[in-house]
Amino acid sequence: MIALLKRDLALAVRAGGGFGLGLAFFLIVITLVPFGVGPDTGLLGRIAPGIVWVAALLAALLSLDRIFALDHEDGSLPLLATSPLPLEGVALIKGLAHWITTGLPLTIVAPVLGFLLNLDTAAFPWLLASLALGTPALSMIGAFGAALTVGLRRGGLLMSLLVLPLYVPTLIFGALVVARGAEGFSTHMPLLMLAGITAGVFALMPFATAAALRINLR
Amino acid sequence: MSIWEYANPKKFIATTTPILPWLTGAAIATLVVGLIWGFFFTPEAANFGASVKIFFVHVPSAMMAINAWAMMLVASLIWVIRRHHVSALAARAAAPIGMVFTLIALFTGAVWGQPTWGTWWEWDPRLTSFLILFLFYLGYIALWEAIEDPDTAADLTAVLCMVGSVFAILSRYAVKFWGQGLHQDSTIAKVGERDPLHASYYLPALICMAAFVLIFVALVLIRTQTEIRARRIRALEARMRA
Amino acid sequence: MELHVENLGVARGGVPVLDRVSFTLAAGAALVLRGPNGVGKTTLLRTLAGLQPALSGLVRYPEGAAAYASHADGIKAQLSVTENLAFWAAVHGVALPETVFATFDLEDLRDRMAGTLSAGQKRRLGLARLGVIGRKVLFLDEPTVSLDTFSVRMFARWLREDHLGAGGIAVIATHIDLGMEAPELDLTPFRADPMARGGSDEAFL
Numbered sequence: 001m002i003a004l005l006k007r008d009l010a011l012a013v014r015a016g017g018g019f020g021l022g023l024a025f026f027l028i029v030i031t032l033v034p035f036g037v038g039p040d041t042g043l044l045g046r047i048a049p050g051i052v053w054v055a056a057l058l059a060a061l062l063s064l065d066r067i068f069a070l071d072h073e074d075g076s077l078p079l080l081a082t083s084p085l086p087l088e089g090v091a092l093i094k095g096l097a098h099w100i101t102t103g104l105p106l107t108i109v110a111p112v113l114g115f116l117l118n119l120d121t122a123a124f125p126w127l128l129a130s131l132a133l134g135t136p137a138l139s140m141i142g143a144f145g146a147a148l149t150v151g152l153r154r155g156g157l158l159m160s161l162l163v164l165p166l167y168v169p170t171l172i173f174g175a176l177v178v179a180r181g182a183e184g185f186s187t188h189m190p191l192l193m194l195a196g197i198t199a200g201v202f203a204l205m206p207f208a209t210a211a212a213l214r215i216n217l218r
Numbered sequence: 219m220s221i222w223e224y225a226n227p228k229k230f231i232a233t234t235t236p237i238l239p240w241l242t243g244a245a246i247a248t249l250v251v252g253l254i255w256g257f258f259f260t261p262e263a264a265n266f267g268a269s270v271k272i273f274f275v276h277v278p279s280a281m282m283a284i285n286a287w288a289m290m291l292v293a294s295l296i297w298v299i300r301r302h303h304v305s306a307l308a309a310r311a312a313a314p315i316g317m318v319f320t321l322i323a324l325f326t327g328a329v330w331g332q333p334t335w336g337t338w339w340e341w342d343p344r345l346t347s348f349l350i351l352f353l354f355y356l357g358y359i360a361l362w363e364a365i366e367d368p369d370t371a372a373d374l375t376a377v378l379c380m381v382g383s384v385f386a387i388l389s390r391y392a393v394k395f396w397g398q399g400l401h402q403d404s405t406i407a408k409v410g411e412r413d414p415l416h417a418s419y420y421l422p423a424l425i426c427m428a429a430f431v432l433i434f435v436a437l438v439l440i441r442t443q444t445e446i447r448a449r450r451i452r453a454l455e456a457r458m459r460a
Numbered sequence: 461m462e463l464h465v466e467n468l469g470v471a472r473g474g475v476p477v478l479d480r481v482s483f484t485l486a487a488g489a490a491l492v493l494r495g496p497n498g499v500g501k502t503t504l505l506r507t508l509a510g511l512q513p514a515l516s517g518l519v520r521y522p523e524g525a526a527a528y529a530s531h532a533d534g535i536k537a538q539l540s541v542t543e544n545l546a547f548w549a550a551v552h553g554v555a556l557p558e559t560v561f562a563t564f565d566l567e568d569l570r571d572r573m574a575g576t577l578s579a580g581q582k583r584r585l586g587l588a589r590l591g592v593i594g595r596k597v598l599f600l601d602e603p604t605v606s607l608d609t610f611s612v613r614m615f616a617r618w619l620r621e622d623h624l625g626a627g628g629i630a631v632i633a634t635h636i637d638l639g640m641e642a643p644e645l646d647l648t649p650f651r652a653d654p655m656a657r658g659g660s661d662e663a664f665l
Contacts, residue, residue: 084552149364152365165385169391190395215374446664453661
């Protein structure tokens with residue numbers, strides 16, 4: 001399984017792997033928001049938690065269809081399915097690799113973008129914590145959506161439609177952590193919920209993802 | 219004689235065809251009685267005015283929006299466990315109906331909310347949950363439409379329905395947590411205890427709910443029959459080509 | 461080590477295509493599948509490899525012994541030849557044998573990116589994967605597509621000497637002569653009646 005993780009990471013950082021595209025997209029979305037809502041720093045600071053989280057979610061969504069589609073095209077998927085690796089493990093590793101190449105960099109640069117949006121400095125630790133806890137769930141849920149639509153030629157749009165409603169709880173609690181942190185309220189409850197969602201998603205989603213892959217490989 | 223015998227497509231069509239006219243008739247009759255009673259023979263509520271009458275459409279459709287999804291979940295489980303095609307097709311047949319109920323609930327909610335809250339749309343937890351439910355229906359139907367092989371589509375949509383149910387419940391609680399509501403809590407349960415609505419609403423409301431259930435069952439049966447026939451044409455065509 | 465197939469029925473898209481296929485291969489034996497396009501060779505191989513469920517009958521071979529190879533061989537263009545093979549070796553938990561580079565004529569290509577290989581070279585790389593993972597029961601779907609005669613002979617020699625010679629088993633669907641002694645199985649007589657029972661949608665007929 002480590003070999004699969006290494007290969008996926010190597011593929012992501014090499015030419016044409018699309019590493020950094022999600023990050024650039026994240027940056028652009030956040031730069032565009034002030035153009036849309038005006039340069040009022042008070043307003044920007046208030047909506048910053050939601051904007052950072054929605055932008056992170058869209059950036060993760062952007063690269064989801066690569067999780068399985070490339071392996072499906074070149075025939076790796078049936079070969080992995082007949083290899084000694086359990087398909088559940090493949091699903092887990094794929095979700096993890098997606099997080100390392102999109103969610104992790106997003107989390108690291110998010111504080112810089114927090115300054116751009118005039119986010120209250122008290123909220124910065126919470127921004128980091130919520131993204132670090134929440135973005136893995138985005139990747140793993142996304143892997144499930146990618147597995148459902150892997151056999152379809154133009155599955156990207158459909159996958160967004162399937163995945164976005166599943167993102168609602170993660171988004172709500174993630175943004176709530178930052179918003180409460182900015183206002184100086186207790187972030188205990190949403191943070192726990194966010195951690196719970198991520199833990200639950202990583203425990204159960206690999207099975208659903210592997211089931212969807214098996215159905216699609218038939 | 220087992221209940222699973224009705225899961226045979228031919229047996230299903232043969233059994234449901236004679237029932238359907240009666241069911242449809244009963245659905246229309248209860249709907250007419252319930253709505254006329256509710257609209258014209260109940261007093262107007264003091265703090266709501268005439269707009270309260272939309273309750274007789276809003277509450278039953280909201281109830282059926284959730285029940286339709288629950289029925290799809292049960293049908294999906296039956297398909298996954300027992301591989302009865304009729305079950306998968308019934309889930310497929312129910313989805314657009316459930317989606318329309320959700321739309322009706324959203325629309326009537328907006329119309330009701332306008333005079334009450336002074337705005338057409340309020341990000342109230344209950345209303346927002348139905349909007350999310352609508353998105354789930356949309357995704358489910360889109361997945362059915364996108365996949366060519368019917369058995370693959372049935373399997374994948376069943377998986378989506380199960381995973382979606384978990385996330386729908388999770389979203390419901392998340393949304394509840396996220397916004398403090400304007401919405402009154404479950405209207406019908408309160409009727410008996412504290413009488414927020416007039417007690418004379420109780421019976422017509424029940425009749426309307428029964429009517430919506432009957433409409434749902436009749437529509438699901440009709441649509442399942444259609445799906446079965448479409449599947450039969452497909453199966454025969456595939457063999458003619460071979 | 462034995463591959464035992466008994467009264468196997470397979471379906472494509474829910475419609476039965478082959479029925480009552482039976483054969484037994486002992487260690488070191490190969491079988492070549494013949495038959496016109498669309499008769500169900502690929503479907504049969506996928507079913508044997510466990511990628512899709514059989515309609516009826518029974519397939520028996522030691523668990524975890526099978527490998528499937530088709531035209532799509534899972535080669536990543538952004539990885540070098542060695543990296544591609546090392547990945548599959550790691551996935552299967554074996555060391556990358558140095559000999560495969562010579563056997564499949566990949567010595568000079570070791571560090572080339574797989575994306576820059578010609579179609580025939582890519583195919584050799586895909587087949588070399590079989591030499592790396594060391595699975596004993598091979599299901600090969602048109603393994604020689606886009607190979608030149610020299611490479612075909614090279615592959616046939618590997619199959620005969622290194623694979624079958626070491627007690628392996630192979631079922632091969634191919635249209636060309638591999639130049640090896642192997643019994644052939646024409647699938648035409650096993651064509652299933654499309655109205656036969658067992659299809660996934662038979663309840664609708």
